Amino acid sequence: MNAPRTRVQRRPVHGVLLLDKPLGFSSNQALQKAKWLLRAEKAGHTGTLDPLATGVLPLCFGAATKFSQLHLDADKTYEATARLGIKTATGDAEGEVIAERPVHVAAEDLERVQAQFTGPIRQVPPMHSALKKDGKALYEYAREGVEVERAPRDVVIHKLEIRTISEDTIRILASVSKGTYIRTLGEDIGEALGCGAHLTSLRRIATGGFVEAQCVTIEALEAMDEEERLARLLPAEALVDGHSRVTLGTEDAARFLSGLRRRGAWADADEVAVFGTQPPAFLGTAHVKAGELIPGRLLNPIEIQQILLNAQQTEATP
Template structure:
């Protein structure tokens, strides 16, 4: 007989505002990680800033309450990864989870690898892998891949800002790289393309995200640590909602001007035009939202509600 769970007391939710930098473990989807953390915080509203592959570990910024309004900023930000590339072996799906489909000898020297890496720095064209969440006709590509189907995918333009070689284990044909790139870059595709450039094939043996915009994994916390902490300790570890836009120029308004801005009115400011700024009221922690400046006018983009502003002032 199944246990009767209908009378279990519901855990009360609460308004939580801020950003948590989670160090996601391998094997957990981004949404599963989000739900676990949301339960620990008893948060009413939460979201992540773009999926991190289950096979990857590392930085996953999670947004609560007012911070969810700025999750797109982190989604659009440049990313940084440490990738482990196994040369000489291609696998289904381009990573360790797939079966081996091709093995070739590796004859590349260190200087060959360095030259090949340089070929991929800058704007490049990538064909998204079948094992990805990108959708075709409303269905993720990985669902087609699980059925053994391959569908046509359009190439996408991305930018690789830097590829740094951390180590090269010639005996094991294992290469460790730090990659700094634009959003939408598929590191498994980069690994496979690098293998083809070297004439030996390759797959992605491991991946760890270490950065997203101004945020780094060095300041992230694990699920195990979160579970061991008290609620007060978890709350204290939250970053304010403006952490996602910390590298934008700041605009500070007097109390009367701040009130008009938060109601959606344009304000005149003595600052140069800018595509994106963070806006504050007179209090040091009174974050009001994001805006842009055109022809000396401050124009709101994403605003916090008065309730959210007040909640941040009392933290």
């Protein structure tokens, strides 16, 4: 007879965990594993990363989930390898081979293609993607053998480096805007080289201001005790690191948290991170227009109290 499963006692956890997503895990699987290890009540991620991709996946807990959208829109950097001469149905090594062509690529070809795909470009989203059409993910249509029309998207390749690894393999390093599909980029590069290509590996090495060196693996998290896991969390305000900063006194902070606008000698700004002084705490986001601080996404008083209490307990731990 199987022993009854122990129910995990959830608790309020607030912050951002920078996870190095392992190969084969969906973003949601990685999130649920980390949520279970932290015993967190509420969690979300900042955009999906393919199961066949590894690398930087910021996970948001508690109050931090309110600001996860900010990193959905962030620029990202990827490192990929692509096999030339072979096209697959999915654009990666998992798909069946649909075409093979000889490879004759010189250094000047790589330079030409690198310049061709740097800057604003248009991409047709791949069928094997989570993008939805009539409420259904494109990959679901693809599994049924149905191809649907997809409108091209405007994206920006901020920086692109293409290097030869071997006669039929290239390394792609790309810093891109939101909505860019690296598998599609690899396929398009292969077509521009005249031989076709598919990705054999894909790793996200940066998203926004977060980089792979800051990340922790699931295996490392599993080996930690609870205090060590909590210590890996960045505060929620790490998601608004690039925002202008405004600090409010006690009375203004309380009114701001209730949704009221505040007046002050602030310059106009679209993205503002707002903090209180007593106690010193992150309150939320806002924008400033004509001297008015206009609330955006706000923490609630209970969340702020929990964050301050957790910080006190962490400081008290020897």
